[in-house]
Amino acid sequence: QSVLTQPPSVSGAPGQRVTISCTGSSSNIGAGYDVHWYQQLPGTAPKLLIFGNSNRPSGVPDRFSGSKSGTSASLAITGLQAEDEADYYCQSYDTSLGGKVVFGGGTKLTVL
Amino acid sequence: VQLVESGGGLVKPGGSLRLSCAASGFSLSDYYMSWIRQAPGKGLEWVSYSSGKTTYTNYADSVKGRFTISRDNAKNSLYLQMTSLRAEDTAVYYCASQAGTVDRNFDYWGQGTLVTVSS
Numbered sequence: 001q002s003v004l005t006q007p008p009s010v011s012g013a014p015g016q017r018v019t020i021s022c023t024g025s026s027s028n029i030g031a032g033y034d035v036h037w038y039q040q041l042p043g044t045a046p047k048l049l050i051f052g053n054s055n056r057p058s059g060v061p062d063r064f065s066g067s068k069s070g071t072s073a074s075l076a077i078t079g080l081q082a083e084d085e086a087d088y089y090c091q092s093y094d095t096s097l098g099g100k101v102v103f104g105g106g107t108k109l110t111v112l
Numbered sequence: 113v114q115l116v117e118s119g120g121g122l123v124k125p126g127g128s129l130r131l132s133c134a135a136s137g138f139s140l141s142d143y144y145m146s147w148i149r150q151a152p153g154k155g156l157e158w159v160s161y162s163s164g165k166t167t168y169t170n171y172a173d174s175v176k177g178r179f180t181i182s183r184d185n186a187k188n189s190l191y192l193q194m195t196s197l198r199a200e201d202t203a204v205y206y207c208a209s210q211a212g213t214v215d216r217n218f219d220y221w222g223q224g225t226l227v228t229v230s231s
Contacts, residue, residue: 034215034216036216036217036218038218040156045206045221045222045224046156046206046218048217048218051217052217087155089155089156091156091218093214093215097173098170099170100172101146101148101158101214103155103157104155106156
């Protein structure tokens with residue numbers, strides 16, 4: 001049971017827009033801690049996609065965007081491409097029990 | 113910038129293993145460093161972190177009392193001593209860095225090292 005809740009899967013056709021939610025609580029996202037997003041392709045290490053809720057590292061296409069509100073955050077992908085098919089994870093920090101890094105359970109994006 | 117893990121392998125339940133993570137291209141002492149694992153077919157699970165400037169460490173409840181994180185800033189290396197290993201510890205273990213504070217994003221990741229706990 002992950003501290004941050006993500007839908008197990010989402011799907012969309014090429015060119016469409018999809019969103020992935022990340023729901024936390026008052027001890028993590030709701031406490032004001034940033035949310036970061038990672039993309040993981042099979043057999044590879046996670047790659048940073050969004051940091052600080054809505055910032056893209058250099059090299060990440062502007063098709064990817066992030067937002068945060070209250071105890072939740074979202075990752076949006078527009079103009080879906082076949083290469084976007086991957087697992088996506090959100091990450092934040094939780095102040096309970098001495099402070100821990102927390103991840104969402106991950107969302108598998110399927111491009112139809 | 114590179115992080116390279118080593119030390120993974122097959123170990124029997126109840127056994128021990130020590131993972132290493134060698135950093136190059138940056139100074140480990142400037143970063144929080146974490147171990148993060150991923151069981152086969154499962155999601156990411158944070159295991160432990162070590163502060164760059166102090167001796168502060170923290171652990172996930174699932175490994176507390178069994179795993180110990182340490183670092184040697186002079187060797188630019190991070191370690192994870194794992195004892196009393198269980199089948200559920202089977203995973204790819206990644207080391208990863210965070211600049212500044214522990215609530216920041218992980219900016220650099222290693223390629224991972226596989227730990228298999230099985231009789």
